[in-house]
Amino acid sequence: MKKTGAQIVVDALVQEGVKIVFGYPGGTVIPIFDVLYDTKELTLVLTRHEQGAAHAADGYARATGEVGVCLATSGPGALNIMTGIATAYLDSIPMVAITGQVASPLLGTDAFQEADVVGVSRSITKHNFLVKDVKDLPLVFKKAFHIARTGRPGPVLIDVPIDISRSILENYEYPAEISIRSYKPTFDGHPKQIEKAAAMIAAAKKPLIFGGGGVIAAGAHEELKWLAETTNIPVTLSMMGLGAFPGDHPLFIGMPGMHGAKCANRVFQECDLIVSVGARFDDRVTGFVARFAPNAKVIHIDVDPASVSKIVEVDIPVVGDAKSILTALNKIVKPRAADVWNETVSDYKGAKLFSYQTSDTDIKPQAVIEKLFDLTGGNAVICTEVGQHQMWVAQYFKFLRPRTLVSSGGLGTMGFGLPAAMGAALANPGCPVFDVAGDGSIQMNIQELATIAINKIPVKTVILNNCYLGMVRQWQDLFYGKRYSSTCLRRGIDCTPCTDPRECKKIYTPDFIALAKAYGIEAFRAEKPADVEQVLRDGIAVDGPAVMEFMIAPEENVYPMVPAGKSLDEILEG
Amino acid sequence: MGAHKTHTISILTENHSGTLSRVSGLFSSRGYNITSLTVAETEDPTVSRMTIVVSGDESILEQIVKQLNKLIDVIKVVDFMDEPIIERELLLIRVDSTKSNRHEIIGTANLFGAGVAAVAAGSVTLELLGAKDRIDDFVMMLKPYGIRETVRSGAVAIAKSRK
Numbered sequence: 001m002k003k004t005g006a007q008i009v010v011d012a013l014v015q016e017g018v019k020i021v022f023g024y025p026g027g028t029v030i031p032i033f034d035v036l037y038d039t040k041e042l043t044l045v046l047t048r049h050e051q052g053a054a055h056a057a058d059g060y061a062r063a064t065g066e067v068g069v070c071l072a073t074s075g076p077g078a079l080n081i082m083t084g085i086a087t088a089y090l091d092s093i094p095m096v097a098i099t100g101q102v103a104s105p106l107l108g109t110d111a112f113q114e115a116d117v118v119g120v121s122r123s124i125t126k127h128n129f130l131v132k133d134v135k136d137l138p139l140v141f142k143k144a145f146h147i148a149r150t151g152r153p154g155p156v157l158i159d160v161p162i163d164i165s166r167s168i169l170e171n172y173e174y175p176a177e178i179s180i181r182s183y184k185p186t187f188d189g190h191p192k193q194i195e196k197a198a199a200m201i202a203a204a205k206k207p208l209i210f211g212g213g214g215v216i217a218a219g220a221h222e223e224l225k226w227l228a229e230t231t232n233i234p235v236t237l238s239m240m241g242l243g244a245f246p247g248d249h250p251l252f253i254g255m256p257g258m259h260g261a262k263c264a265n266r267v268f269q270e271c272d273l274i275v276s277v278g279a280r281f282d283d284r285v286t287g288f289v290a291r292f293a294p295n296a297k298v299i300h301i302d303v304d305p306a307s308v309s310k311i312v313e314v315d316i317p318v319v320g321d322a323k324s325i326l327t328a329l330n331k332i333v334k335p336r337a338a339d340v341w342n343e344t345v346s347d348y349k350g351a352k353l354f355s356y357q358t359s360d361t362d363i364k365p366q367a368v369i370e371k372l373f374d375l376t377g378g379n380a381v382i383c384t385e386v387g388q389h390q391m392w393v394a395q396y397f398k399f400l401r402p403r404t405l406v407s408s409g410g411l412g413t414m415g416f417g418l419p420a421a422m423g424a425a426l427a428n429p430g431c432p433v434f435d436v437a438g439d440g441s442i443q444m445n446i447q448e449l450a451t452i453a454i455n456k457i458p459v460k461t462v463i464l465n466n467c468y469l470g471m472v473r474q475w476q477d478l479f480y481g482k483r484y485s486s487t488c489l490r491r492g493i494d495c496t497p498c499t500d501p502r503e504c505k506k507i508y509t510p511d512f513i514a515l516a517k518a519y520g521i522e523a524f525r526a527e528k529p530a531d532v533e534q535v536l537r538d539g540i541a542v543d544g545p546a547v548m549e550f551m552i553a554p555e556e557n558v559y560p561m562v563p564a565g566k567s568l569d570e571i572l573e574g
Numbered sequence: 575m576g577a578h579k580t581h582t583i584s585i586l587t588e589n590h591s592g593t594l595s596r597v598s599g600l601f602s603s604r605g606y607n608i609t610s611l612t613v614a615e616t617e618d619p620t621v622s623r624m625t626i627v628v629s630g631d632e633s634i635l636e637q638i639v640k641q642l643n644k645l646i647d648v649i650k651v652v653d654f655m656d657e658p659i660i661e662r663e664l665l666l667i668r669v670d671s672t673k674s675n676r677h678e679i680i681g682t683a684n685l686f687g688a689g690v691a692a693v694a695a696g697s698v699t700l701e702l703l704g705a706k707d708r709i710d711d712f713v714m715m716l717k718p719y720g721i722r723e724t725v726r727s728g729a730v731a732i733a734k735s736r737k
Contacts (some may be wrong), residue, residue: 123599304644306641310637
């Protein structure tokens, strides 16, 4: 069949089962947008910034497990999606990013809106392509989707010069199958390694299961639950893993690490075996590595051989897909009855994993998150930005199912949550989707409120407003002698040094309620604890998007906290 | 941090643009300087071979080798750590030479099995194929005459026998 390059791009997306593309037009992608103009099989969502398109595609992918797709023009458009691509890369999210490029004869001439996009994106993509011939387009797209969704998933970028989009291919056919000789990710774990793992689990006195984002990526949550329940081994989950095991399960001991549950950190330090599934021992989890889990042997199940023994010395590596490996392991693992170790862990866990000082006068952010959990029953997708609010979500919302937390873990990208929530909401019609944000983060991609309003995407935005860049302020509070450099968002040129934020008479800018209304979105504000439930109920009741702002205790910090570089038993409790 | 060691890494890659920067990027992003790197087509024109010599912390190099294996364009990585290899490098060197010492210089070259590539008024250009140490020694022997320019190819390597 005869097709132009632009038609091939769009047909490839359709053939790959893509339903939604998040994009922003520009000179070099006009031919592609022109084809999308009357393509019925695809919905094109016009964001208000290319970064929003990338995060929305990411949010869509996280909420579904399918490949998210974004589309941007050359130069500035392409560069604006780089943070979104890096965010997906660090969290192993399948994504295909398509960028326009200047015409091939102009490559390298500093042409208008030219940037070396494959060069810039090389270290933040799983792979990238610069298409140099329209003949290559079908295979490049087939490869890109295959690479993005298999093995350890990740973003793949395809740079398409405009002359390629305009070229005609006489005999177009989309490849049915693909085999890349240099890319054969391991799927099934080595049976000998799995046997050794089962034996090590049987021999352990104080075992611990540590699940990460890989459990969710592989869809291995049922197998993980079966393993935990059969062996009565307590389970901790990295932030990326939250939802991979029910947050209300008796065996769940919370998220570990810098702002993790004290219980999870203690169990790491005392256990004699870590069964790690799809987690990569991030520094926010391990603390000071040399003193991390000093008594533990480690079984490391991971699809990426490069993750094994990267941070922590591993005794039994099992490389492959978590679901396949756990299925095989579950067939031979020896059941284990709850014993004195489980009693010890239960004692550590106590009645609650996390606790805070309640207040009658101040809205406590933790209370807002707990109330949000109560009102939704956990039946919601919670997206977050990055900062204190993100940690409060991770601590106080009990994630019951996989793909219900959408949060930038590895890169820690502020401005991620709102566009990601659009993607998650479009992926889950009928499911309540929230973006829990801080007053700082929400402003980094707030332009997407226009996309949300105009497309009637039912995203509920919860802003925990403490008038600060709270997480940095917390570090200044604890480690920089309370010198709050550039973290007060009310601070202006006429400010004198202040000691008590409660005495501040400055008006917060912007007025989020007025701003939301300017976008045509209903908005509600809670100023005191008694308002919290009603504001949440009002926001949830809106048929469509809503913004809910909570004026929280400004100096509230996230605890517990293991300071950076300290070991997991050096915990600050506020 | 582990011990510092020199590695000779041989990589088979797809022979197309961008592959070299993907490979070199893994070293540069970790602040590693590549001692030498050679690239050329293999017996299969769709495949290139890169030979990289690099020294650094053992555990970080191990991580780089794993990352090399992950690159989509990389077909095979061999880290010649624990096997005997034949390693060769080509040297072209131009040294100052007068009529009176030319024979002496050529005599030194003969000792090393080096060839005379060119002779001009005031200089002689020599070529030597050999392992790195041998080339280092040769360059040192020529130093007193005055070295104008040296060009080294960087090492290529092959295992002594097929595993």
